[in-house]
Amino acid sequence: MAETTQERKRYSPLVLTETESLSREQWLEYRRLGIGGSDVAAIMGISPFRTARDVYYDKLGIAEVEGYEGNWVAMEMGNLLEGLVAEIFRRKTGFEVYQVKKMLQHPVHRFMLADVDSFITMPDGTKAILEIKTTNYNAGHG
Secondary structure, three states, rough: OOOOOOOOOOOOOOEEEEOOOHHHHHHHHOOOOEOOOOHHHHHOOOOOOOOHHHHHHHHHHHOOOOHHHHHHHHHHHHHHHHHHHHHHHHHOOOOEEOOEEEEEEEOOOOOHHHHHHHHOOOOOOOOEEEEEOOOOOOOOOO
């Protein structure tokens, strides 16, 4: 049977910056240089927290990206629990979990940025992304 999909070219990301020693404001400045994963849901109109206009204003420096008061507790809890959730995942799966504290940039489409929570090594040695999200008791079951 013939392949029905084209083979996609694989690119190695560029390192835009090391993130380990950045202040919150420095990190946000780098984030404003492009579109990251958290921006995409807002741009597509499916984020419950932000709109495409919010992203636009953030990128222009008109309004701060993290400035929505109603969501600050959930965001802070997500940040605090990220390491714990990664450790739970490691113990339950046995996969190696590690961080790469760098903001990555697509080598061709330079506006595409990624600041990945963690990476994992699968049993066969391949690498994968572990994106960690937390929720609360008010979240519905989809």
